[in-house]
Amino acid sequence: MSEQATQIFRDAEPDLAYRAKWYTSRMLIYGALVFWSLVCLFPIYWTVTTSFKIAPDVMQGHLIPWVDFVPQWRGWRSLGLSPETIFETSTVREEFLKRFSNSAVTMVSASMLAVIVGSLAAYGLSRFSYRFGFMKNSDISFFFLSQLILPPVVLALPFLVLYKELDLLDSRIGIILLYTLMVLPIVIWIMRDQFSAIPVELEEAALVDGLSIWGAFFQIVLPIALPGMVAAFILSAVLCWNEYFFAALLTSTDAKTLPVMVASQTGSQGINWWSMAALSAAAIAPLLIIGIVLERYIIKGMATGAVK
């Protein structure tokens, strides 16, 4: 007690050394954090600012708006999205909005479909025991998860031919089906984890109270598992929005998605810096918003399997 009372001043030799060390380690940690934040944010910052530049600003490598250069609506005007062109008709904007809605529709439908089908399967696999021929539960689970290994290039060419025969080439439905297939293993992986964390006693009580299996699933289990389903949905949505490979091969005019449009702009007529920057910024904006607002769901989804 007396020992502590006497030590009011913490400026003895060992204390000072300790504090210096503490400050250096703080400095290092925050320095690293700030450095990596710059690495993460700079490309986004560069894209957004470039969309407000005109040619000389780009050439001279100007970086800071209002200090280095005067922001102009040049890039957004070429997309038809600047304040003075937004109410006029613009073919570029119509093209952009069409691609945007294609992307949005495929993203939402594919993720919905995958979450519905995947959750049902995951619930079944975590609760009942099946036998399909030689396949038991663990085999069925493995069958689903092993789809993750399948590289898209294996499916791409057969699907190209099949879709042509089925008249699904360049249609939203065809792309939605493929994207559902692509994210289904991930959804099943996340949801199996979610359902096995819910105690079985809940449903047993519901069954005793006279609910059917499906009734118990919808009324008891589903509300509890909803956050997990949202996580799976968001993660699938991100993957679907960013998908390029299948869309590039299987769509041409009607169902072309936003990434394909962005990619096709880079090649033609040299690079039109400001309009490309505006297009890229518009293409990444929805996901940036999702990433910032729904970050905890994304992390929840990805952390599945890391914690057992």
Place this chain on the structure above:
Amino acid sequence: MSPSRILAGRALVWFAALVLFLMLIVQALHEFERISFGFETWRPVLYAYVFWAIAIGVAQVLVRGEQGKRTLFVLPAVLFVVSMVVFPVLFGLYISFTDWNLSSLTGRKFNGLDNFRQMLSDPFYWNALKNMVYYVLAISVEYAIAFGLALLLNAQIRARKFFRVVFLLPLMLSPVAVSWMVGKSMMEIRFGPLANLARFLGWESPSFFGTPEIARLAIMLMDAWTFIPFMMIMILAGLQALPKEILEAAKVDGAKPWQSFWQVTFPLMLPVSITAIVIRIIFKLKLADVIINVTSGGPGGATDSVTSFIFREYRDRSNVGYGTLLAMVYLVLIIIFITTLMSVVKRWMRRPY
């Protein structure tokens, strides 16, 4: 279960199967121009298939009652995956043994192992496979960075949430957008900011896609930039689930931070690390978007991944038969690689400490 109900269930399945079968026959005959009656496309056959699939589901409940209702949970997913994967893969297997160029007028014809022989003497395919080895090896560096970032985020810091969101953002961006933002504009040789930075650091002519080694490195950098957050989040989740007592015990025993990391944290994190790395490898093996959009494989195939190579094989030469064979061989290699990896990991993890 009344016998009439079971009978109705069986009848439904057989009826749907009959419809599907008849439509298949009619359409096939129409396709080979034996009969004039038929449909424009194969789409109606697809509808018949969907009808058959639904009939199977209904029949499950009719025939097997309660057990059937349970089967109904997995049945949609199983049918969906089987019809979307197994059938196309079998079809692809057939295509891969044909000489089929979509732009030629002759159509497809069976050519046995010719595609395979062509593959054996195709230096670009082997080159692409070799590149995949490099790309996969780059994961070790990504892993080290991701682990470092996860440790940073797990330290006692302010504004943890802010940094977590910022670090996650690159993962949200589509590879296509990244390939323009970073690859085509920031690495632009004349006035891209990264080129300027490189010039400032003393690199005379910072052409990121001029020489094979540097081009490959640039692709790796872009891919790493997008996917490091993914491993970081998994490792962070693992770190946060570590029991605090063990680390405190190590501290009490006088372990320095460095020691307690290598002797306590790192071994405890091994299972999570391995999960993260395996998933990352699986994603890495699909790498294509950035390469297609930035270098299209150049210079001289130095940055080609297998996927981007096959993509161009189809896009530029419409060579469906050969491209599919390459993809099938790649699939076999991947399956062999992943199974070996898994069994090695399993054996290694069982080793007692």
